[in-house]
Amino acid sequence: MTALLVLPLLLPFALPALARRALGRLAPATALWAVTGCAVALACCSLAAFGALALVGLLKLPVLASLGELTHPLRTASGLVVLPTAVTGAAMLALSCGTLLRSVVRQARALRAARAEAGGAAVAGDLCVVDAPGADAYALPGRPHRVVVTTGMLRALDGPEREALFAHERAHNAGGHHWFLAAAELAAHCHPALRPVRATVRLAAERAADEAAARRTGDRRVLARAIARAALAAPSSPGARPGFAAAATTGPVPARVHALLEAPGPPARAGRRAATALLVVCAAVSGFAAVSGTADFHHRVEVAQGEARP
Amino acid sequence: MSEAKDERRPAGELEASVLAALWAAGGPQTVGQVRKSLGTGLARTTVTTILTRLHDKGMVERSREGRGFAYAPLQDAQGITARRMHTELDRDSDRETVLARFVAQLSPDDERVLRDLLEADGA
Numbered sequence: 001m002t003a004l005l006v007l008p009l010l011l012p013f014a015l016p017a018l019a020r021r022a023l024g025r026l027a028p029a030t031a032l033w034a035v036t037g038c039a040v041a042l043a044c045c046s047l048a049a050f051g052a053l054a055l056v057g058l059l060k061l062p063v064l065a066s067l068g069e070l071t072h073p074l075r076t077a078s079g080l081v082v083l084p085t086a087v088t089g090a091a092m093l094a095l096s097c098g099t100l101l102r103s104v105v106r107q108a109r110a111l112r113a114a115r116a117e118a119g120g121a122a123v124a125g126d127l128c129v130v131d132a133p134g135a136d137a138y139a140l141p142g143r144p145h146r147v148v149v150t151t152g153m154l155r156a157l158d159g160p161e162r163e164a165l166f167a168h169e170r171a172h173n174a175g176g177h178h179w180f181l182a183a184a185e186l187a188a189h190c191h192p193a194l195r196p197v198r199a200t201v202r203l204a205a206e207r208a209a210d211e212a213a214a215r216r217t218g219d220r221r222v223l224a225r226a227i228a229r230a231a232l233a234a235p236s237s238p239g240a241r242p243g244f245a246a247a248a249t250t251g252p253v254p255a256r257v258h259a260l261l262e263a264p265g266p267p268a269r270a271g272r273r274a275a276t277a278l279l280v281v282c283a284a285v286s287g288f289a290a291v292s293g294t295a296d297f298h299h300r301v302e303v304a305q306g307e308a309r310p
Numbered sequence: 311m312s313e314a315k316d317e318r319r320p321a322g323e324l325e326a327s328v329l330a331a332l333w334a335a336g337g338p339q340t341v342g343q344v345r346k347s348l349g350t351g352l353a354r355t356t357v358t359t360i361l362t363r364l365h366d367k368g369m370v371e372r373s374r375e376g377r378g379f380a381y382a383p384l385q386d387a388q389g390i391t392a393r394r395m396h397t398e399l400d401r402d403s404d405r406e407t408v409l410a411r412f413v414a415q416l417s418p419d420d421e422r423v424l425r426d427l428l429e430a431d432g433a
Contacts, residue, residue: 124329124369125322129383131333138411147326154334159349162330166323221431228424231413252414254423261431 004293005052008045011286012193015042018278019200025275028207029175034279035204036180036187039197041283043190045290047096050089052297057086059301070304100189107185114138118146126173127166129154135233137165139209145173156233161226164217168226171212177205203252210256224260227253321360324352328360329383332370338380 019035026034058064059074060082076082118128118140128140128148135153140146147169154162172178184201188194210227214220231253302308331347332339339347345357361381364370372379416424 124364124367125320125324125326127326127329129329129333135413136411137413149330151333154330155336157334159327159331159347162334163327163350166326166330225428225431227413228428231416232421232424234413234416253416254420254427257424257427261427 004289004296005049007289008042008049008286008293009191011282012042012046012191014282015039015194016196016200018275018282019197022275022279023200023204023207025271028204028211030276032177032180032201032204032208034276035197036183036201038279038283039187039194039201040183042286043187043194045286046191047093048290048294050093050096052294053085053089054093055086056082056297057090059304060086065304068301068305070301071306072304074304075300096190100186103185103189107182111141114140114148115142118148126170135230137169137230139169139172139177141173141176141178145170147173152233153230156229157226160217160219160222161229164213164219164223164226165230167213167216168209168223171209171216172205175205175208175212177209180205199252203255206252206256207259210260214260220260224257227260228257321363324356324360325364328357329364329369332381332383338373338375338382340375340378340380344381 015038019038022035023031025031056074056076059068059070060076065074117130123129123146126144126146128146130136130148130150132150133152134150135156137147137149137153140148147166149165149169153165157165180201184198188198210223214223217223299308327348327350328344331344335343335347341354341358341361344361345352345354348357361370361372361379365372365381369384370381371384372381374380
């Protein structure tokens with residue numbers, strides 16, 4: 001039983017690599033769905049596994065065993081295994097719930113602040129202009145959806161580049177990308193290994209919006225130039241990254257510009273299928289292990305309650 | 311973008327583009343200047359109509375210039391509040407997690423790669 005419940009806790013460690021691979025081989029919009037779906041599935045399964053492991057340990061305590069109407073002792077592996085896993089499970093569950101709650105509160109607050117900001121800005125159509133020197137632009141979900149952009153950003157771009165920027169932000173809003181970002185954020189709080197997947201989902205959303213905007217405006221180079229100019233105009237982070245952590249690979253912005261400048265060719269069919277299959281298998285195995293592990297645990301509890309035969 | 315495609319776009323999007331062009335300019339703009347800044351094949355009459363509509367809505371102010379008008383975006387008390395909130399919001403790292411932003415922050419490596427890409431593209 002314990003072995004089955006460990007599987008959903010181990011699989012998230014494989015997801016960051018699988019997700020990056022999927023983003024490299026699938027169409028961005030497909031990758032966004034597949035990676036986010038898989039991350040959410042793995043997050044749910046690992047929460048269930050943490051919960052089941054914690055419960056096993058709790059039912060070992062005489063007080064809770066009598067409260068649970070256990071007439072026989074719960075049959076489990078040796079206490080040497082069960083107790084540490086139970087303590088770990090309970091701690092992880094508490095930690096997840098804590099950070100999950102904090103994240104929801106902070107995101108709601110940030111969203112409220114952004115809405116208030118857009119509410120006070122100059123509005124035309126779906127565009128909100130904020131008079132600020134720093135180059136910044138973002139899609140603000142809500143009713144109606146808005147595109148918020150600073151004057152600093154508008155001045156960094158020429159006419160066609162501004163249109164490409166707006167098309168990109170409108171693609172975020174039309175595609176409901178904020179739901180994917182929120183789901184990835186919540187999943188990251190359920191299992192520590194799912195944290196790096198957030199960055200992949202974020203990049204997949206940007207790439208999906210880039211491709212939609214390029215189709216809309218019909219010019220990939222203008223959009224690539226807009227992204228590059230906007231990034232160079234944006235104020236660099238105050239304490240970005242220490243020098244020793246210089247990345248081996250470049251960040252998401254150059255990757256997006258590069259992808260737009262390259263001629264869009266459909267990736268190899270076999271690679272596409274393999275990448276999707278790996279994600280599906282990962283989610284399915286995790287789901288199967290969590291469900292059968294929990295079902296087995298439930299059966300053992302019933303046996304201990306004298307309601308079922310071993 | 312072709313002219314026909316531009317004329318078919320929803321009015322809201324055209325208003326957004328014209329307001330963006332005014333804000334990007336930094337000073338009062340004539341219809342001709344706005345049209346040039348948009349860089350698309352919009353008809354002069356279309357641009358005039360949109361500017362008039364923005365003026366009616368109180369988004370822009372206009373002053374006589376020669377035979378026509380020069381338009382400038384209106385910065386009001388609300389806008390100043392908005393700017394202050396933007397500064398506040400900038401301090402909040404949480405915004406990263408909720409909003410899809412156009413560009414992420416760059417590392418020095420990223421900057422070098424981007425400049426190379428821009429140069430290679432002949433821009």
